[in-house]
Amino acid sequence: MSGEVQAAAVLGGFTESETQEDNAPGGIPRRRRIGLGDWLLPVYTVLAFVFLLIPIVYTFVFSFNDSIKSNISWRGFTFDKWLNVCNVEGGAVCQAFTNSIIIGLVATVIATVLGTMIAIALVRYRFRARSAISLLLFLPMATPEVVLGAGLAAQFLAVGVPKDMTTIILAHTMFCISFVVVTVKARVSSLDPALEEAGRDLYGSPSQVFWRVTFPLLTPGILAAALLSFALSFDDFIITNFNSGSVSTFPKYIYISASRGIPAEANVIASAVFLFALVLVVAAQVSRAARAKRLAKLG
């Protein structure tokens, strides 16, 4: 739902919202009262971020723990786990991680294509049963994951489909589609129709106009939607657990090994993924801010 859409926008660094101008009326300096609120809120914000980041720091720190089997108490610093990630338990962590990547990629591609098509249709065309279709797109986001997972599993059971990688991909695609639709739809709605009109005026055929004008303009939205899909799929545990049979994914591996202790190698993989995503997003944000500054200078 919207929170995830926001997340997608931040992920992609494509938030279109304009920061509001300072609302102080021109010329008149605003009354300033230095009160409790002036430092209370910033201090709270810092503390809140510290709280939010504690488990991340913990996971990162314990990826350097010289642990033997379970990674509970601190035994000393080592780079070993980072250098030999796949050497534990015959590479079970890495196998699970690879599965997660494959599932995430395939589900993302299918969901992004199907979702983008729906988003374009919703904004651009009139058709029957619009409200029923909107409801069908909204419901998967308002349904608890455990219900989605159990429902699909019940269906696979009834039809007699064995659970494997394919059933996981089918499940992930299902819950990603709605999020793609929401994310891309916002982008389609914000397109300036005049640009496509200009394309048509210049004798572009409908397919030329779509591929040379519309599609490039939609790319940031589609990219954000794909990133969101991948993130949702990669971190999904509940739906996967119901539809995976004996196939392991990274979250499932963690859930199962939680009772006997997680090897530090899992922390290594999670920390690496975290750092990669963080660098990607911060870079996108910084380049967006730089672009905005340049545009402001020109304007």
Add this chain to the structure above:
Amino acid sequence: MAFAAFATAEVQPQAPKKRSRIALFLLLPGILYLVLFFLTPLISLVLTSLQAPSEFGDIGQFDYAFNWQNYVTVVETYLPHILRSFGYALTATVFALLFSYPLAYFIGVKARRWPLLQSLMLVLVIAPFFISFLLRTLAWKQLLSDESFVITSLKALSLMAPDAHFTGTPFAVIFGLTYNFIPFMTLPLYTTLERLDTRYLEAGSDLYAGPFTVFRKITVPLSMPGIVAGTLLTFIPAAGDYVNASRDFLGGPDTQMMGNVIEANFLVLLNYPAAAALSIILMAAILVLVSIYVKRSGTEDLL
């Protein structure tokens, strides 16, 4: 629709919509997919929930029937779990709202003058999404275990009874649920607060309203769409969650929620009808609660 209210992009006036066969071509594959893998599974969940055990079958073998009794049985057996799910989810939602509102207010209103800082803070809000939520929950389990620094210090300061535990208690489960769903609360709150016109707040204080009155009468009503969206985004997944309450994570034998018993019945006990009936109850209860809530908070245009 819920999304329209939060679309950050400015909506361009669109050319009059056309009817075309292209629409059918664009919609059909995706809609068909959702019918096949979302709608029919829900129907097969309903059918499964009414199944009766096969007469001469093994464990896990059931026949289609019209066995309403399943619902009565699961409610009788799992009433504590059902109540716990909604109680925990509700408490966690309230805590997440109290935690997130000042944070979202600072990012969305106070930090407006520094757009880069604003977007970096947003990255920090969603940063927990980049690391597996199971690992985050396990990190809290370690940090708050009986041998941990936090708990031993609390005990040394006599703020906690010497034989008390944190993990395995309802507090731990609610704590985990709150922590895990905070970003879902903060982001929609931020979205509405970011657009809050601060001139209304100034007008309020010019009319001699104290800061608290301004907050209660102006800020809160104007941010209502964000509050409603955030509470729904937190409550729905929290009510169905079973990781936090699981024994290997923050829960214990007395903190099991609906998700835990659905999982146990489906994947361990192979009692599919019971799992299905519980799922249907969970979904129906959520739909009813959500529609009442949305109606009462006067934001019907959200859905």
